[in-house]
Amino acid sequence: MPAEFFPKIKQDFSTYEKFRKRKKPAKGHTLAIDPEKPRNGKKTASRCVGELQIEASLPSGDCKIHARVSIADNKNYTARIFADYFGEAPCLRFCSTGRPHINRERGKGLPDRVVPTPHFHKVDKRGIMEAYQKDTLLKNVKQIEDVASGINLFCQESNVVSPDDASVVVKLNTGELGLSIDDPFQNVRFLP
Amino acid sequence: MTKINCHITEAIQKDFSSLWKCKHRGNTVEISTPYLLPDSTLFTLFITEQKKKIIIHDGGSISQIVSEYCPFPDDEIKFSLDGFAAQHEIKQTIGAEKEKIFYRVCEKKKLISSAAFDLASFAMTATNALVAASYEEPDVKQDDRFQRSADSFIKAALPVGLKYKPRHEIKEVPGVKFSGVIERSNKIWIVSYITGSDLHRFKGSIAVTIMNFGHVWDCSLAKNNGVGATIPIVNTEASGYQPRKLGWQTDMLKASAHGAYLPWSGRNDFAGLLNKSTSL
Numbered sequence: 246m247p248a249e250f251f252p253k254i255k256q257d258f259s260t261y262e263k264f265r266k267r268k269k270p271a272k273g274h275t276l277a278i279d280p281e282k283p284r285n286g287k288k289t290a291s292r293c294v295g296e297l298q299i300e301a302s303l304p305s306g307d308c309k310i311h312a313r314v315s316i317a318d319n320k321n322y323t324a325r326i327f328a329d330y331f332g333e334a335p336c337l338r339f340c341s342t343g344r345p346h347i348n349r350e351r352g353k354g355l356p357d358r359v360v361p362t363p364h365f366h367k368v369d370k371r372g373i374m375e376a377y378q379k380d381t382l383l384k385n386v387k388q389i390e391d392v393a394s395g396i397n398l399f400c401q402e403s404n405v406v407s408p409d410d411a412s413v414v415v416k417l418n419t420g421e422l423g424l425s426i427d428d429p430f431q432n433v434r435f436l437p
Numbered sequence: 438m439t440k441i442n443c444h445i446t447e448a449i450q451k452d453f454s455s456l457w458k459c460k461h462r463g464n465t466v467e468i469s470t471p472y473l474l475p476d477s478t479l480f481t482l483f484i485t486e487q488k489k490k491i492i493i494h495d496g497g498s499i500s501q502i503v504s505e506y507c508p509f510p511d512d513e514i515k516f517s518l519d520g521f522a523a524q525h526e527i528k529q530t531i532g533a534e535k536e537k538i539f540y541r542v543c544e545k546k547k548l549i550s551s552a553a554f555d556l557a558s559f560a561m562t563a564t565n566a567l568v569a570a571s572y573e574e575p576d577v578k579q580d581d582r583f584q585r586s587a588d589s590f591i592k593a594a595l596p597v598g599l600k601y602k603p604r605h606e607i608k609e610v611p612g613v614k615f616s617g618v619i620e621r622s623n624k625i626w627i628v629s630y631i632t633g634s635d636l637h638r639f640k641g642s643i644a645v646t647i648m649n650f651g652h653v654w655d656c657s658l659a660k661n662n663g664v665g666a667t668i669p670i671v672n673t674e675a676s677g678y679q680p681r682k683l684g685w686q687t688d689m690l691k692a693s694a695h696g697a698y699l700p701w702s703g704r705n706d707f708a709g710l711l712n713k714s715t716s717l
Binding site for chain 2: 249282289291292315316317318333343344345346347348354355356359361374426427428429430431432433434435436437
C-alpha cells in the first residue's frame with residue numbers, strides 16, 4: 246500500500262524514535278502558509294501550502310514540516326514532517342478532518358483498529374504508519390478547527406520548536422477567500 | 438477451541454457495525470463505512486439534501502486519493518475514472534475545491550442503502566485499480582514514484598505559457614515516448630527521467646536516453662532551431678544511482694544532452710536551466 250511502509254525505519258527503529266522524541270529546532274520562526282500556484286490549468290488555487298526546514302540531526306538528507314490547508318474549508322488541513330533519511334513519504338503526520346485511519350491488527354479486535362480524525366500518525370517498529378489519538382486532541386476539538394492552534398499541537402507532539410525554543414508561529418494567508426464552513430457541499434451543483 | 442456456529446455472524450456484524458460512524462455537517466451527513474481504501478482509510482459516504490433530492494456522494498475523496506497516489510498521467514486517470522463511473526452508473530460534478538465528486542441521486546429514503554452500496558463498490562474498484570494495483574512490483578514502485586514526483590515537480594516549476602506533456606511522442610522521433618515534452622508555440626524541450634533499482638538498470642536507462650537524445654538533435658526540428666534543450670533528470674535517490682561507477686556514462690550523457698544535466702537532488706536548478714534555453 247502506498248506511503249505506508251517504511252523499510253528504513255523498520256531497519257533502524259531506534260534512530261527514528263530518537264528523531265521523533267528529540268527537540269528539533271526549525272530553521273525559521275514562522276511557518277507561512279500561502280495560496281498554492283493553481284495546478285492543471287485551473288484558474289484559482291484550491292489550497293494553501295507552506296513549509297519550514299527543520300534541523301533534523303540525522304545522518305543524511307533534509308527535513309521539513311509541510312502544511313496544506315483547504316481554501317474552501319479552513320478546518321480541513323494537514324501537517325506533515327518529511328525526513329529524507331527515512332524515505333520519500335512523510336514519517337510524521339497530522340490530519341484535522343477527513344476519513345478515519347484503520348491500523349493493522351494488534352490483538353484487540355476490529356473496533357480498536359479504527360482511529361477517527363483528528364489524529365496523529367507515526368511509524369511503528371514494523372515500519373508501518375499508524376494513526377493515534379491523544380488527550381490533547383480530544384480535549385481541544387474546537388481549538389483544532391483553527392489551523393494555527395492545530396499545527397502548534399502537532400509541533401508539540403513531534404517536538405518541533407522555533408530556533409529560540411519557543412513555539413513556531415503559524416501564519417495562514419488564504420487571500421480573500423478563507424472560509425470555515427459547516428457544509429462544504431451546500432453550493433455544489435448535483436444534477437439529477 | 439470454541440465450536441464455531443452461525444451465531445458468530447452476530448459477533449462479526451457487531452464489530453463491523455462499530456465502523457459505521459456519523460458526523461453532521463450542515464445539510465450533509467458524513468458516514469464512515471467498513472470499506473477500506475488503498476491509503477488505509479475507511480471510505481466515507483456523504484449524504485446531502487438538496488432541492489428535496491437525496492444525494493449520496495464521496496465528498497471528493499476518490500479523485501483526491503487517485504491524484505495523490507496514482508502514478509499515471511492525468512488524462513489516463515480521467516479516462517479510467519470516467520469508465521468506472523459509467524459502469525457503476527455514477528454521476529460526476531465539481532466541488533468547492535475544484536475536485537471531482539462522484540454521486541448518485543435518490544428519490545426515496547428506502548433506496549439510500551442501495552445507492553450507498555453501489556457508490557462504495559465503485560470507490561473500491563476505482564481506487565484499487567488506479568492506486569493499489571500500481572504498487573505491486575517493488576522495482577516498478579520505486580521508478581513510478583520517481584516518475585510521479587518528477588512529473589508534479591516539473592508541472593509546478595513550469596513558467597506560464599509552457600505546457601508539460603508526460604509520456605509524449607513527437608512526430609520527428611517516431612516510436613519513442615519521452616518521459617516528458619515541454620511545449621511552447623515554436624519550441625519544445627525534451628525531458629528524460631533516468632532511474633533504476635540497481636546499477637544495471639540505471640546504466641540501461643542512461644543508454645536509452647543517450648540514444649534518444651542523439652535522435653532528437655539529428656532530426657529536422659532541431660536543425661530548424663525548434664528544440665530548446667534535452668534535459669536528463671537523474672534520480673539521485675534511486676538505489677541504482679552509484680555515481681562512482683557511472684563516470685564515463687555520465688560524461689556521455691551530458692554530451693548527448695548538449696550539456697544539460699539535472700540531478701534530482703539539485704532539481705531547484707530546473708527553472709534556471711529552462712530559462713537559459715528559453716531566451717535562446
